[in-house]
Amino acid sequence: MTVRVGVIGAGWIGQEHIRRLTETVTGAQVTAVTDIDPTRAEEAAARAGARVLPDGAAVVAADDVDAVLVTSWGPTHAEHVLNAIAAAKPVFCEKPLATTAEDCLRIVEAERAHGRRLVQVGFMRRYDAGYRQMKQVIDSGRIGEPLVVHCAHRNPTVPESYHTDMAALDSAVHEIDVLRWLLDDEIVSAQVVVPRSTSKRFAHLKDPQIMLFETAKGVRIDLEVFVNCQYGYDIQCETVGEEGLVRLPDPAAVGVRTAGQHNTAVLTDWVGRFVDAFDTEFREWIAEVAVGNEPSGPSAWDGYAATVISNATVEARKTGRIVTTDMKPRPAFYGGTE
Ligand SMILES: NC(=O)c1ccc[n+]([C@@H]2O[C@H](COP(=O)([O-])OP(=O)(O)OC[C@H]3O[C@@H](n4cnc5c(N)ncnc54)[C@H](O)[C@@H]3O)[C@@H](O)[C@H]2O)c1
Numbered sequence: 001m002t003v004r005v006g007v008i009g010a011g012w013i014g015q016e017h018i019r020r021l022t023e024t025v026t027g028a029q030v031t032a033v034t035d036i037d038p039t040r041a042e043e044a045a046a047r048a049g050a051r052v053l054p055d056g057a058a059v060v061a062a063d064d065v066d067a068v069l070v071t072s073w074g075p076t077h078a079e080h081v082l083n084a085i086a087a088a089k090p091v092f093c094e095k096p097l098a099t100t101a102e103d104c105l106r107i108v109e110a111e112r113a114h115g116r117r118l119v120q121v122g123f124m125r126r127y128d129a130g131y132r133q134m135k136q137v138i139d140s141g142r143i144g145e146p147l148v149v150h151c152a153h154r155n156p157t158v159p160e161s162y163h164t165d166m167a168a169l170d171s172a173v174h175e176i177d178v179l180r181w182l183l184d185d186e187i188v189s190a191q192v193v194v195p196r197s198t199s200k201r202f203a204h205l206k207d208p209q210i211m212l213f214e215t216a217k218g219v220r221i222d223l224e225v226f227v228n229c230q231y232g233y234d235i236q237c238e239t240v241g242e243e244g245l246v247r248l249p250d251p252a253a254v255g256v257r258t259a260g261q262h263n264t265a266v267l268t269d270w271v272g273r274f275v276d277a278f279d280t281e282f283r284e285w286i287a288e289v290a291v292g293n294e295p296s297g298p299s300a301w302d303g304y305a306a307t308v309i310s311n312a313t314v315e316a317r318k319t320g321r322i323v324t325t326d327m328k329p330r331p332a333f334y335g336g337t338e
Pocket residue numbers: 008009010011012013014034035036037040055056071072073074076094095096122123124170270
């Protein structure tokens with residue numbers, strides 16, 4: 001069966017995913033698009049051969065929409081996801097699931113009341129081949145029990161609209177999700193150390209930031225978020241265990257030797273770095289939706305956890321304190337014990 005997808009939000013990543021669903025992923029067809037900017041909606045719909053609908057509610061309700069893709073701005077996600085659950089339609093929501101813990105919990109409760117999983121959150125790093133290999137190694141026990149994780153999340157530049165809280169909410173949230181998954185552990189506290197800021201970008205921004213997390217099992221994580229590093233898009237992750245370590249591979253790139261130098265290119269944006277992960281993420285989601293399976297990717301609970309932890313990280317920076325995450329116990333519905 002072809003899965004007919006309705007898209008809410010035709011901005012940067014919305015257009016990327018519409019292209020992906022139209023040109024790369026088999027078994028999917030984008031049938032409806034909406035955006036509060038009608039020109040954007042028209043252009044994106046025309047490229048996909050879809051129709052434009054007036055708003056998110058109309059997309060969710062449409063007869064020719066089997067599944068919903070939410071790629072609008074973060075604060076609008078909860079409304080669209082709740083509408084999709086009320087209509088019993090599978091919904092893929094780009095991160096964040098919602099910007100507040102309360103809204104995330106409303107989604108969790110609505111999904112539990114529905115009785116089957118419908119929600120998947122767009123944490124695409126779980127689909128990256130390198131992270132998947134790291135997880136296999138950790139799960140196999142080859143490096144022993146994980147003790148420490150060192151990470152870096154570097155973007156070359158960000159626009160002026162990027163503000164200091166976004167280092168946690170928009171950027172570190174990827175590490176927060178992927179590390180919970182990699183370690184099969186929960187993050188229980190956050191602390192932020194702010195070094196001297198770079199002079200290369202806007203004065204309003206505290207950049208870089210060093211985030212320190214502790215997990216329930218006592219693993220310590222350090223994460224440098226540096227979103228104006230100038231030189232490229234660079235994601236690093238190294239897990240140190242009792243008997244060895246495992247490191248995320250850099251993307252494959254040829255080495256060029258010339259004029260007395262050996263050079264290897266560094267990627268410059270997240271679109272290129274995670275293109276294969278995004279493709280795999282959507283292939284797997286569409287395949288599951290097509291046969292009526294529950295989605296197996298990051299759940300509404302994972303979206304809730306990521307929002308709680310990233311909000312705690314913002315609080316930690318603002319107060320200068322170690323902030324304990326205030327998370328509800330995980331319900332059995334999401335693999336927990338409650
Ligand atoms: N997984 C990732 O790596 C990744 C990367 C980029 C963005 N994102 C997430 O995707 C979302 C969109 O980001 P973006 O960079 O594409 O932003 P964007 O501003 O380019 O696009 C968002 C679009 O949504 C539209 N919109 C906003 N509210 C709407 C509503 N209620 N109904 C319909 N349309 C609405 C806007 O007009 C805009 O066209 C954000 O939540 C962001 O965090 C995820």
